[in-house]
Amino acid sequence: EAAVTQSPRSKVAVTGGKVTLSCHQTNNHDYMYWYRQDTGHGLRLIHYSYVADSTEKGDIPDGYKASRPSQENFSLILELASLSQTAVYFCASSDPGGPGQLYFGEGSKLTVL
Amino acid sequence: GQQVKQSSPSLTVQEGGILILNCDYENDMFDYFAWYKKYPDNSPTLLISVRSNVDKREDGRFTVFLNKSGKHFSLHITASQPEDTAVYLCAAGEAQGGSAKLIFGEGTKLTVSS
Numbered sequence: 001e002a003a004v005t006q007s008p009r010s011k012v013a014v015t016g017g018k019v020t021l022s023c024h025q026t027n028n029h030d031y032m033y034w035y036r037q038d039t040g041h042g043l044r045l046i047h048y049s050y051v052a053d054s055t056e057k058g059d060i061p062d063g064y065k066a067s068r069p070s071q072e073n074f075s076l077i078l079e080l081a082s083l084s085q086t087a088v089y090f091c092a093s094s095d096p097g098g099p100g101q102l103y104f105g106e107g108s109k110l111t112v113l
Numbered sequence: 114g115q116q117v118k119q120s121s122p123s124l125t126v127q128e129g130g131i132l133i134l135n136c137d138y139e140n141d142m143f144d145y146f147a148w149y150k151k152y153p154d155n156s157p158t159l160l161i162s163v164r165s166n167v168d169k170r171e172d173g174r175f176t177v178f179l180n181k182s183g184k185h186f187s188l189h190i191t192a193s194q195p196e197d198t199a200v201y202l203c204a205a206g207e208a209q210g211g212s213a214k215l216i217f218g219e220g221t222k223l224t225v226s227s
Contacts, residue, residue, distance in 0.1 A: 035217070040122070042202055043157070043217040058214070059116075090156060094215075100145070100208070102215060104156035 003027070006091050006105035013112050019078040021108050023091030031094045032074040033102065034058075034066060036087040043090065049074055081112045116140055117205050119218035126193050128227045134188040136203030136218050145208040146179055148188045151200045151220070160201070161188070164208065193225045 045058030047066035
């Protein structure tokens, strides 16, 4: 069964520390996404990628970097974690050809202290 | 600004009732519209979607209506059931332009009371 898996599922980080959230998909999809969920904001797009070795900025990219080393893997990197980055992060994948059904991972709960 | 906006943060309906969730968008290039359902501590899953070449799509108890001139789409749920209790997220994007971006609204928390 096709799947999107995220790791870690939960993490506590200190302010100023580096955090890497990883995402792996077996859907054979070209498109991958990182969203964050905050109460009252729904899902907001941070970075996305059409193809390996290329990433695009979403609507709230500040403070985040992304890396797509292969079709299957997409990472979100917080070089200097801040309190405001406490949130649940969702990775997703979709077929090429424009936005369509997104298949989400289980989410990664990040708490920055 | 918020490109996709849901008008109600929360709604309550009695079991068996009909409800309407609303979503407004700003970008008139959007041609793909969707509703996702999210249970607490779970990931969002696609409920129903529609392309801009139709103004209505029905799937069982769920119907999405699209009003392109008004930049508005809605989700109608009939015969509400307790298991419909969840957060509903509308989303829109520009499929024809080849963009992969899907923009979500803030979500509407629906409670179906028995």
